Ligand code: NAD
C-alpha cells in the first residue's frame with residue numbers, strides 16, 4: 600500500500616521526537632513541515648532532510664496534497680489549525696493539551712466530525728509500555744475487580760529549561776502534565792462521574808500551580824487519587840515516571856519507581872522489570888515518553904489505514920479534558936464537580 604503523506608506543523612522542542620518517530624514507522628512519511636519561526640523550520644528541515652518547508656499553515660494546506668497533518672504547536676494555535684485541517688478535509692493529530700478551553704475542544708471535535716475527517720489527540724502517556732503492562736494485568740483478571748487506584752507523578756525535574764512557556768501560563772501542572780495522569784486514570788479505571796481537587800503553587804518563580812491532588816469517583820465503582828507535583832525533591836529523581844497502585848477484589852498491582860511491576864493476584868506474586876526500551880535516537884530520562892510517541896503514531900497509521908477510531912480520538916479526549924476543567928473549577932470553589940455537567 601502507498602505510504603500516507605503527512606505534514607508536521609510546529610517544529611519546536613517536542614516535535615523532534617515526533618519526527619524521529621515518523622522516520623521509524625512504516626506506512627507514513629512526513630513530506631512537508633511548517634513553522635512560523637524560520638530558524639526552527641531550518642533546524643528540523645535540515646535534521647530530517649525535509650525540503651518542502653512553509654512558514655504559514657494556510658500555504659501548507661494550499662500547496663500540498665496530504666493524507667494527514669500532525670499538529671505539534673502549543674495550545675493557543677490548536678483550534679485554528681485543527682479547523683483549517685477540517686476545512687481542507689485533512690485528518691489531523693493534535694498535541695495535548697487539546698485546546699485552551701473545553702468549549703474550544705468541543706468545537707474542534709464538531710468541525711472534524713462535520714467534515715468527516717478523523718481527529719486524534721496526541722495523548723501518548725497511556726501508550727508508555729509500563730502503563731500498557733499495567734492495563735494488560737487488569738485485562739487478564741488477575742486482581743479481580745479494581746476498587747481503588749492511586750496514579751501519581753511527583754518530581755522536581757526542571758521542565759522549564761526545555762519548555763519556558765510552562766513557567767508563564769496562569770495554568771500549569773494540571774493542564775500540562777496532570778492531563779496525562781488523568782487520562783491514565785480513565786484508561787485504567789474507566790470514565791469519571793465526580794472529581795474533587797486541591798492545588799498549590801510552591802515554586803515562587805512560576806505563574807501557575809505546580810501541585811495538584813485529585814479524588815475521583817469512576818462510573819464502574821472504583822475510587823482513585825491522582826496526585827501531581829513538580830515541587831517534590833526526592834533522593835532519586837523519578838521524572839517522567841508515573842507510579843501506580845491498584846487494589847482489586849483478588850489482588851494488587853504496584854508500578855514502582857525504576858519501572859518495577861509487582862502483581863499479587865490469583866496466581867501468587869510476580870515481580871517484573873517493565874522498563875521501556877531505549878530507542879536509538881532517545882535519551883534518558885525522556886526515553887519512556889519518546890517510546891510512547893512511536894506507539895501512538897503507529898496507532899494513528901493503523902487507524903487511518905483500517906478506518907478505526909483512534910483510542911484517544913478528539914471525542915474521547917473531551918472526557919479527559921473535562922477532568923482538567925473540573926479540577927481547576929473544583930480547586931477554585933473547593934466543591935466536588937460533576938463531570939456530566941461539563942460534557
Ligand atoms: P515549542 O514552543 O518548543 O514549539 C512549538 C512550535 O510551534 C514553535 O516552533 C512555534 O514557532 C510553532 N508554532 C506555534 N504556532 C504556530 C502556527 N500557528 N503555525 C506554525 N508554527 C507555529 O513547544 P513544545 O514544547 O514543542 O510543545 C508543543 C506542544 O507539545 C505543546 O502543546 C506541549 O504541551 C506538547 N508536549 C507534549 C508532550 C507529550 O509527551 N505529549 C511533551 C512535551 C510537550
Ligand code: 89Y
Nearest residue numbers: 758762775776779839888
Ligand atoms: O509538557 C509535558 C508533557 O506533556 O510531558 C512532560 C512535559 O514535557 C513536562 O511536564
